[in-house]
Amino acid sequence: MRTRRDLLASGAAGLAGAAGCAALPSGRWTEAGSDRDGPKTAAVDARLGFVGDLMLGRSVNERWADDDPAGVWGSTLPRLDALDGLVANLECCVSDRGTRWPDKGYYFRSDPSFAIPALEAAGASFVSLANNHILDFQEPALQDTRTHLNDAGIAHAGAGTDLTAALEPAVFEAGYVTAAAFGLTDQSAAFAAGESSSGTAFATLDPAVPETRSLVEGILDAARSHDPDLVVASLHWGPNWETEPRRVHERFGRWLVDRGVDVVHGHSAHVLQGVEVYEGRPIVYDAGDFVDDYVSYQDRQGVRNKRSALFELVVRDGDPDELRVEPTAIVDEAATLADDEVAAWVRDTVAERSAAFGTDIERAEGGLSIPLRDD
Numbered sequence: 458m459r460t461r462r463d464l465l466a467s468g469a470a471g472l473a474g475a476a477g478c479a480a481l482p483s484g485r486w487t488e489a490g491s492d493r494d495g496p497k498t499a500a501v502d503a504r505l506g507f508v509g510d511l512m513l514g515r516s517v518n519e520r521w522a523d524d525d526p527a528g529v530w531g532s533t534l535p536r537l538d539a540l541d542g543l544v545a546n547l548e549c550c551v552s553d554r555g556t557r558w559p560d561k562g563y564y565f566r567s568d569p570s571f572a573i574p575a576l577e578a579a580g581a582s583f584v585s586l587a588n589n590h591i592l593d594f595q596e597p598a599l600q601d602t603r604t605h606l607n608d609a610g611i612a613h614a615g616a617g618t619d620l621t622a623a624l625e626p627a628v629f630e631a632g633y634v635t636a637a638a639f640g641l642t643d644q645s646a647a648f649a650a651g652e653s654s655s656g657t658a659f660a661t662l663d664p665a666v667p668e669t670r671s672l673v674e675g676i677l678d679a680a681r682s683h684d685p686d687l688v689v690a691s692l693h694w695g696p697n698w699e700t701e702p703r704r705v706h707e708r709f710g711r712w713l714v715d716r717g718v719d720v721v722h723g724h725s726a727h728v729l730q731g732v733e734v735y736e737g738r739p740i741v742y743d744a745g746d747f748v749d750d751y752v753s754y755q756d757r758q759g760v761r762n763k764r765s766a767l768f769e770l771v772v773r774d775g776d777p778d779e780l781r782v783e784p785t786a787i788v789d790e791a792a793t794l795a796d797d798e799v800a801a802w803v804r805d806t807v808a809e810r811s812a813a814f815g816t817d818i819e820r821a822e823g824g825l826s827i828p829l830r831d832d
Contacts, residue, residue: 502686502772503632506540509724509744509765510548511584513572514565516750520790522571527578529748531791534578536767536783542582542631544638545747546693546724547613548590552601555594558647564593569605576611582629585691587615587640587658588725592648596655615640615691616650616657623650623658624672626680634772637685639676642693644725662694663705664712677716687772691722695743699726700759700810702742707733710740719777720770727751727762729803731810732780734817737830739780741768747785748792759806763787764799766807766824782807782825800824 513529521529530537537543549565551572557564576584584606592599599616606613612627626639643662650656660669680688690713694706702710702723710721714735721740723730730743745765753763769781784795784803795803800823807825808818819826 500774501632502775503541503634503770504539505582505631505634505636505687505770505772506537506543506580507720507722507741507744507768507770508543508545508747510588510727510746510749511545511576512548512565512590512746512749512751513551513567513575514549514750517748517790518567518571520750521575522568526571526575529575529791530579531788531793533767533783533785533792533794536794537579540580540769541634542629542636543580544583544689544691544722545579545581545585546588546640546691547576547584547586547602548588548746548749550591550594550598550602551605552594552598554601555596555598558593558595561593563590565590566594566598569601573605573609573611576606577609581611582631583612583614583627583636583638583689583691585615585638585640585693585722585724586613587623587642587691588693589642589645589648591616591657592645592655599655612638613640614638614658615642615693616648616655618650618655619653620650620656620658623656624676624679626676626683628683628685631687632772634686635683636687636689637680637683638689638691639680640691640693641673642725643695644693662692662709664709673713673716677718686775687719687777688717689720689722690718691724693725694723695725697725697727698754698760698762700728700730701813702730706742707740710742711735714738714740727754728760729765729806729810731812731814732768732782732807732816732827733811733814734780734827734829738777739768739770739827739829741780744768746787748787748790750790761802761806764795764803764806766803777829779829780827781821782827784824794823
């Protein structure tokens with residue numbers, strides 16, 4: 458049987474129904490789990506975490522810069538430690554220099570002496586730079602961000618010295634999995650990289666646009682060259698404070714899976730949106746904010762930007778098997794495990810917002826479990 462890696466390498470458009478059956482590497486561990494058919498034990502390749510925005514500037518920086526940088530992760534730190542890696546959107550530049558981009562309302566910049574140790578403490582494997590704040594302090598701060606991440610061994614994509622560099626996928630290891638990840642955004646066209654100018658991987662995230670299809674095919678060609686087990690698309694898309702994805706983004710997410718993407722990691726709205734399982738692959742339309750210093754917005758029904766989740770992808774026997782949802786909250790400029798009341802809200806909200814996609818959701822300990830395949 459052909460694996461998804463085989464199909465990705467061949468550039469096949471139709472991946473529906475593909476099942477991984479790669480040989481298991483030696484030394485891998487097993488984990489007791491459960492599904493709808495009862496208890497099971499399966500080899501675990503990796504546990505990879507996904508969170509939304511990490512805004513480490515302003516008051517977050519001030520709160521933790523003279524303290525232990527790991528403190529910004531609060532009570533979530535043991536959960537992060539248990540993962541094989543973490544994927545996030547870095548919603549700030551990491552630099553101590555640069556000039557403000559003209560005429561912006563908000564500027565996010567974090568001191569390297571705080572941000573990098575904090576990211577290392579969280580076990581960050583990959584951060585997307587494709588967003589509307591990475592150039593808040595213009596090109597020097599963007600270049601500093603890339604340099605500091607490189608020095609720390611934290612993979613990144615989505616912004617660069619030119620368009621080619623911004624589109625280049627990054628590769629990282631998580632457990633027994635090799636992952637290729639790329640970042641795209643449809644926010645802040647002014648930040649878009651050019652043929653010879655720094656900026657973000659900006660695109661119209663619509664599969665009906667020929668230029669977008671060509672751009673993504675080029676990215677996936679580059680990803681294929683690394684022979685990855687897992688392909689991740691990290692997308693900063695859509696407007697703030699929307700609790701449902703736009704239909705065009707739903708189409709784009711599914712199209713990416715059809716092209717070989719294994720995880721669609723959405724962010725930008727600052728609030729949780731639903732999760733869809735399409736052809737056995739998770740599309741997290743918006744993971745919300747994992748840490749920030751923003752005002753707690755509750756001006757519209759369901760808008761709770763301080764309540765979010767840690768999404769844990771469990772890869773078993775060479776294939777994504779389960780997506781776990783651990784409720785979290787932002788309290789005093791730190792990420793925390795949600796208390797009972799907030800956890801119940803997060804569980805109910807994820808379930809309600811995923812219902813439109815027919816997503817099968819189960820209770821698991823204090824969170825949720827979303828099966829990704831039927832065994």
